[in-house]
Amino acid sequence: EDQVTQSPEALRLQEGESSSLNCSYTVSGLRGLFWYRQDPGKGPEFLFTLYSAGEEKEKERLKATLTKKESFLHITAPKPEDSATYLCAVQDGGFKTIFGAGTRLFVKA
Amino acid sequence: DAGVTQSPTHLIKTRGQQVTLRCSPKSGHDTVSWYQQALGQGPQFIFQYYEEEERQRGNFPDRFSGHQFPNYSSELNVNALLLGDSALYLCASSSQGGGLNQPQHFGDGTRLSIL
Numbered sequence: 711e712d713q714v715t716q717s718p719e720a721l722r723l724q725e726g727e728s729s730s731l732n733c734s735y736t737v738s739g740l741r742g743l744f745w746y747r748q749d750p751g752k753g754p755e756f757l758f759t760l761y762s763a764g765e766e767k768e769k770e771r772l773k774a775t776l777t778k779k780e781s782f783l784h785i786t787a788p789k790p791e792d793s794a795t796y797l798c799a800v801q802d803g804g805f806k807t808i809f810g811a812g813t814r815l816f817v818k819a
Numbered sequence: 820d821a822g823v824t825q826s827p828t829h830l831i832k833t834r835g836q837q838v839t840l841r842c843s844p845k846s847g848h849d850t851v852s853w854y855q856q857a858l859g860q861g862p863q864f865i866f867q868y869y870e871e872e873e874r875q876r877g878n879f880p881d882r883f884s885g886h887q888f889p890n891y892s893s894e895l896n897v898n899a900l901l902l903g904d905s906a907l908y909l910c911a912s913s914s915q916g917g918g919l920n921q922p923q924h925f926g927d928g929t930r931l932s933i934l
Contacts, residue, residue: 714861746925752927753823753925753927756923797861805852805874806864806867807852809854809864810861811859811861812861
């Protein structure tokens with residue numbers, strides 16, 4: 711069965727303290743892996759799409775990487791405004807997108 | 820450029836009632852997907868509509884049904900509401916049939932509470 715597991719469930723960082731979020735997945739016929747950011751009371755906001763092992767994408771303080779079994783979202787020198795829930799999702803061989811439960815990130819000034 | 824819009828933003832219903840939620844996709848998008856998000860969980864795929872037809876469905880009962888109109892807007896209908904249907908319902912749109920390279924853009928959802 712297709713599955714996405716994110717860890718840790720929650721992460722508390724000091725401002726400037728870099729860290730990584732993990733997303734492990736099992737899916738038949740991966741068409742793409744996506745990272746989203748979700749703020750309280752809002753819908754998910756698209757960040758990155760990754761398609762093949764070894765691919766990397768960057769946006770400001772965020773960098774996403776992909777291997778055959780997992781993806782990492784690296785956060786460099788985070789700021790309080792980076793506090794949010796980060797969701798990982800995979801698109802299967804059809805048109806279904808499977809989301810993980812997310813990692814809640816708290817960055818303290 | 821308007822993004823994905825959903826209505827209403829909040830809704831309170833009682834068990835056994837029926838509800839209709841509405842979604843207008845982002846301009847230029849032709850594919851609409853619906854998700855259910857319980858508190859503290861990730862979105863769960865309900866179904867996807869393209870060319871006015873349901874083309875893939877997640878593990879949801881037939882009480883959940885939908886429709887897509889010629890202008891690409893969509894409705895989600897839920898019959899015989901249960902307490903467990905209380906959740907945030909998200910609509911997402913994408914372009915070019917939702918194929919490769921097409922990320923989904925989400926609305927801010929409808930918060931449905933069942934009493």
